[in-house]
Amino acid sequence: MLGNLKPQAPDKILELMALYRDDPRADKIDLGVGVYKNALGVTPIMRAVKAAEKQLWEAETTKSYTALVGDQGYRDAMAGLILGAGFDMGRVASAATPGGTGAVHMALELIKLAAPGAKVWVSDPTWPNHLSILKHLGMESTAYRYFDDETRGVDFDGMMADLARVAPGDVVLLHGCCHNPTGANLNPTQWGEVAAHLEKTGAVPLIDLAYQGFGDGLEADAAATRLLAGRLPEVLIAASCSKNFGIYRERAGILLALSSDPKAKDLTQGTLAYLNRQNFSFPPDHGARLVTMILTDPALKADWMAELEEVRKNMLALREQLAQELRRVTGSDRFGFIAQHRGMFSRLGATPEQVAALRADHGIYMVGDSRLNIAGLNDKTVPILAEAIGAAGI
Numbered sequence: 001m002l003g004n005l006k007p008q009a010p011d012k013i014l015e016l017m018a019l020y021r022d023d024p025r026a027d028k029i030d031l032g033v034g035v036y037k038n039a040l041g042v043t044p045i046m047r048a049v050k051a052a053e054k055q056l057w058e059a060e061t062t063k064s065y066t067a068l069v070g071d072q073g074y075r076d077a078m079a080g081l082i083l084g085a086g087f088d089m090g091r092v093a094s095a096a097t098p099g100g101t102g103a104v105h106m107a108l109e110l111i112k113l114a115a116p117g118a119k120v121w122v123s124d125p126t127w128p129n130h131l132s133i134l135k136h137l138g139m140e141s142t143a144y145r146y147f148d149d150e151t152r153g154v155d156f157d158g159m160m161a162d163l164a165r166v167a168p169g170d171v172v173l174l175h176g177c178c179h180n181p182t183g184a185n186l187n188p189t190q191w192g193e194v195a196a197h198l199e200k201t202g203a204v205p206l207i208d209l210a211y212q213g214f215g216d217g218l219e220a221d222a223a224a225t226r227l228l229a230g231r232l233p234e235v236l237i238a239a240s241c242s243k244n245f246g247i248y249r250e251r252a253g254i255l256l257a258l259s260s261d262p263k264a265k266d267l268t269q270g271t272l273a274y275l276n277r278q279n280f281s282f283p284p285d286h287g288a289r290l291v292t293m294i295l296t297d298p299a300l301k302a303d304w305m306a307e308l309e310e311v312r313k314n315m316l317a318l319r320e321q322l323a324q325e326l327r328r329v330t331g332s333d334r335f336g337f338i339a340q341h342r343g344m345f346s347r348l349g350a351t352p353e354q355v356a357a358l359r360a361d362h363g364i365y366m367v368g369d370s371r372l373n374i375a376g377l378n379d380k381t382v383p384i385l386a387e388a389i390g391a392a393g394i
């Protein structure tokens with residue numbers, strides 16, 4: 001039986017992680033997988049997470065099961081973080097999931113159950129695993145234009161022209177902030193236009209919110225999600241705690257499914273419990289519990305927010321420095337977009353051959369589409385990268 005399996009194409013991002021690990025060069029630079037690293041190249045455990053873990057170790061009395069959709073305290077705290085304090089939480093069905101990927105997977109399964117055959121629109125480009133999960137679930141997807149290769153900003157006219165073809169009941173997958181892989185994001189006016197268009201067409205947004213707090217700040221990064229949630233009757237939100245709490249391996253995520261009809265909300269809540277049970281039963285609790293403790297304890301929350309802000313500002317400073325170094329090396333402003341992009345990633349606009357040359361000649365690892373993880377840099381490696389980009393003629 002097992003011998004009949006067909007080999008699966010390896011995930012390009014995870015494949016790159018292994019290539020980097022096996023490279024013996026001491027001066028190699030990892031700009032691949034989306035993991036935050038500080039100036040020492042370390043992915044630190046955040047102070048508030050450490051403090052919460054200590055408290056939890058002392059106070060936790062059982063490891064028995066939680067609820068099938070996760071702990072209520074976690075679901076409430078996360079709904080508050082994402083939707084804001086004033087939101088009508090009566091509209092929200094939710095389930096804790098293993099990481100943000102689990103939430104995306106679950107959202108797509110929910111769509112499949114509610115509207116078999118629904119078409120899912122995805123940005124071109126998008127996180128490759130979106131496409132992979134859609135394919136795995138046998139769901140139909142269509143790309144909408146998103147990135148302008150010339151300006152390295154959003155091709156908003158192209159996007160809206162493509163989305164003009166969405167039909168009622170179609171699903172539009174949007175990155176709530178910090179677009180992965182490009183780093184190019186809609187401005188508030190453009191989000192308003194997207195909201196109005198979805199309202200008019202009756203399409204349902206599925207928002208992937210994996211980087212809240214990594215772009216313009218915790219509140220600003222949730223603004224687009226809140227706008228859509230406030231205006232549209234049905235919204236799905238797949239959120240991750242991996243990056244903003246730095247708890248990647250704990251697998252803490254959540255799916256929020258908003259409806260404006262109480263009957264639909266109850267049906268959705270029951271279906272989320274069903275889906276968790278079919279997929280893995282109870283969601284992981286450790287990371288979710290740490291997040292709950294942090295979000296409900298004013299001192300821990302303040303410390304977490306302060307550290308998250310340091311992380312965000314560090315990435316912004318690296319963006320500024322890289323844009324400046326590239327100005328120096330190339331004598332042009334054509335990499336100015338790096339300082340405008342937000343989040344961990346920017347798409348450089350290099351060819352696959354140039355990306356391969358950066359890896360072979362300089363030990364610089366970025367994803368084949370020339371997505372680089374800004375957080376993989378530090379103030380010493382920024383000039384090295386800029387010189388290498390210049391030498392590769394990008």
Ligand code: LMR
Nearest residue numbers: 013032033034035127180
């Ligand atoms: C990334 O895009 O690098 C991250 O979201 C990690 C992953 O799972 O791909």
